[in-house]
Amino acid sequence: MAPYASDDSTTAAEGDDPRDDLRAGRRKAARYVVPVAVVGVAAATIGLVPAIADSGDPDLPEITAQQLIEKIAQSDVQQMSGTFKITTDLGLPDLGGLESSLASGAMGSGSGDGSSADPTAKLTELASGTHTLRVAADGPDRQKLSLLENAAEYSLIHNGKDVWGYDSKSNEVFHGTAEEARGGQEKEDVPATPKDFAEEALKAVDDTTSVTVDGTAQVAGRDAYRLLIKPKQSGTTVGAITVAVDAKTGMPLKFTLTPSSGGAAVVDAGFTQVSFAKPAASTFDFTPPKGAKVTEESELDGAAAEHGSAKSEDELRKELDKELGGLKSGDEHGKAREGGPEVIGEGWNSVAVFDTGGEGVPSGAEAGGDLGGFLDSLGDKVSGKFGSGTVFKTRLINALVTDDGKVYVGAVDKDALVKAANSAK
Incomplete structure (x- = not known):
């Protein structure tokens, strides 16, 4: 990641786009094992990360934009847990029943080709509205995300080689194998914290961008610096991106992306509670409940093939990554x-x-x-x-x-x- 010359000027980011290093298997694995991939649902469309609303104004040592960027890059949080909230407002028109019908068709209803526990479809719900999630991580092989809904909960668990999705509302279970998703390749790291998405935002920065430190904030009870990213150009719909960076660990805690047109944030996402203590091992245990319908990933892939899909999901993801990158x-x-x-x-x-x-x-x-x-x-x-x-x-x-x-x-x-x-x- 390229450093910045001063607190109020930037140079073009250097280095290869990390998407170039993602193999097909890694992309498919990342689909399921990323506990905070919820941020990416809205952000991936533009290759940017959203930013912050703050409370409090802690007195912290002065820091330059370059130093804060380096602090993010050096952050290496492996263990954490907390509550995460994301609000997305793209200003899309009300589709009424059409939206529900499309979602139902994508996820299935417990019979036929789909499964309501399939994370591919379930996590697309995060692209609009307000959602609360619980997240936990213990290194690259154990992560958990739980999407809290009205009188129901959806959980996505990665524990070793197993990936589980569970929808309590329908009592359906999705099961995949992380090693198989990697295509038998050597294990690679996948994005596992908001830090990864913040780095993606910084890689989009060039000399058309202003990057500064915009004071301090308190997020989820922790002192943080505010990194402000603003386009210098007119004509863009992006107004500003702010990243709240934990002063101690360097991990991004909260993100907000505001549009140039003003009004509410397009995306406001981040932790309302966070701990960097090691989560209990039982956090990542999962056994399908009695009577639950279990769908294997191979069954869903087979169903897609039977429907004459011209290209596999993995192939489509490759193309999308290449286009957006x-x-x-x-x-x-x-x-x-x-x-x-x-x-x-x-x-x-x-x-x-x-x-x-x-x-x-x-x-x-x-x-x-x-x-x-x-x-x-x-x-x-x-x-x-x-x-x-x-x-x-x-x-x-x-x-x-x-x-x-x-x-x-x-x-x-x-x-x-x-x-x-x-x-x-």
Whole structure:
């Protein structure tokens, strides 16, 4: 990780993108064994980590941004437990029953091909609303995450070679094997604390970014420094990212990402209680309850194959990692990396370009009925040198879909997307 020259100036981050080092098996393992991967659900879309709301103003020794970044990099917390809360507000429209239907179809209902205990689908619930979780970790081989719901609980446990998911509401169990998920490869470390996600945020920093220490805070009863990351460019939807860094351990405790448009945070995530004592070994024990339906990971993979999936989930994840990883590392026009998307612009104004090879999004009139009205409510019609298309907006990520099937996407506003499309080769 590149140091910063001073407390109020930055240089481009150096080093290879860590995604380059992730093998297929590691990606699949990380799906399940990361107790705080909840932060990544919202953050992975832009390769950034969210930041903080503070209480208190502890008196701590002065520290520069460079020193605080190095403190994060040197942090090596292996054992911890606590309560974690995440609120995500992307400003998506109310989908009513459609959202529930899609979630139900993705997870299954206890019969057929799916399982409500499958973590792949279950953790997508964290992409919207407010959720409370309990987390625990004891080194790279023992982690636990519990998602607390109304009169129910979902737990994801990694203990040695076993990965368990349990949905108390449906009394369903998912079982996978970490060694198999790694494809029999030599064991590798996977992200296991908010520190990993904070480092990803810092790797997105370049000379288009201001990085400073913005005072102190108290988070989960612990003294912390506030690291403030702000784009210098206009046109981005990112207003600021703040990371509360534990003054003693260097571990990021809480994160908040605020949009340039103002208002509530897009993501506010972090610990409300935390301990760095070794969790009891029994924390990671799990035995399927009597009468519970147990689904093996191999059964789900087999069901996907029977449905004629053109590409495996792991293959799709590889492609997504490659696409997202190149968003901030490309030239002004050109491929970000071999096999990645074309990238237009730089820094926070980077726009990734995909060619679907097909037609754009149908208009409301073309789609007809409720679907047509829904599509029209989501997008704004735009036109320019590129032709015409529709811009679909959230409070953070926006996308322009042209009528000829090109897609321009980034953490930028509508005008920046149109400008990128007009400048495309």
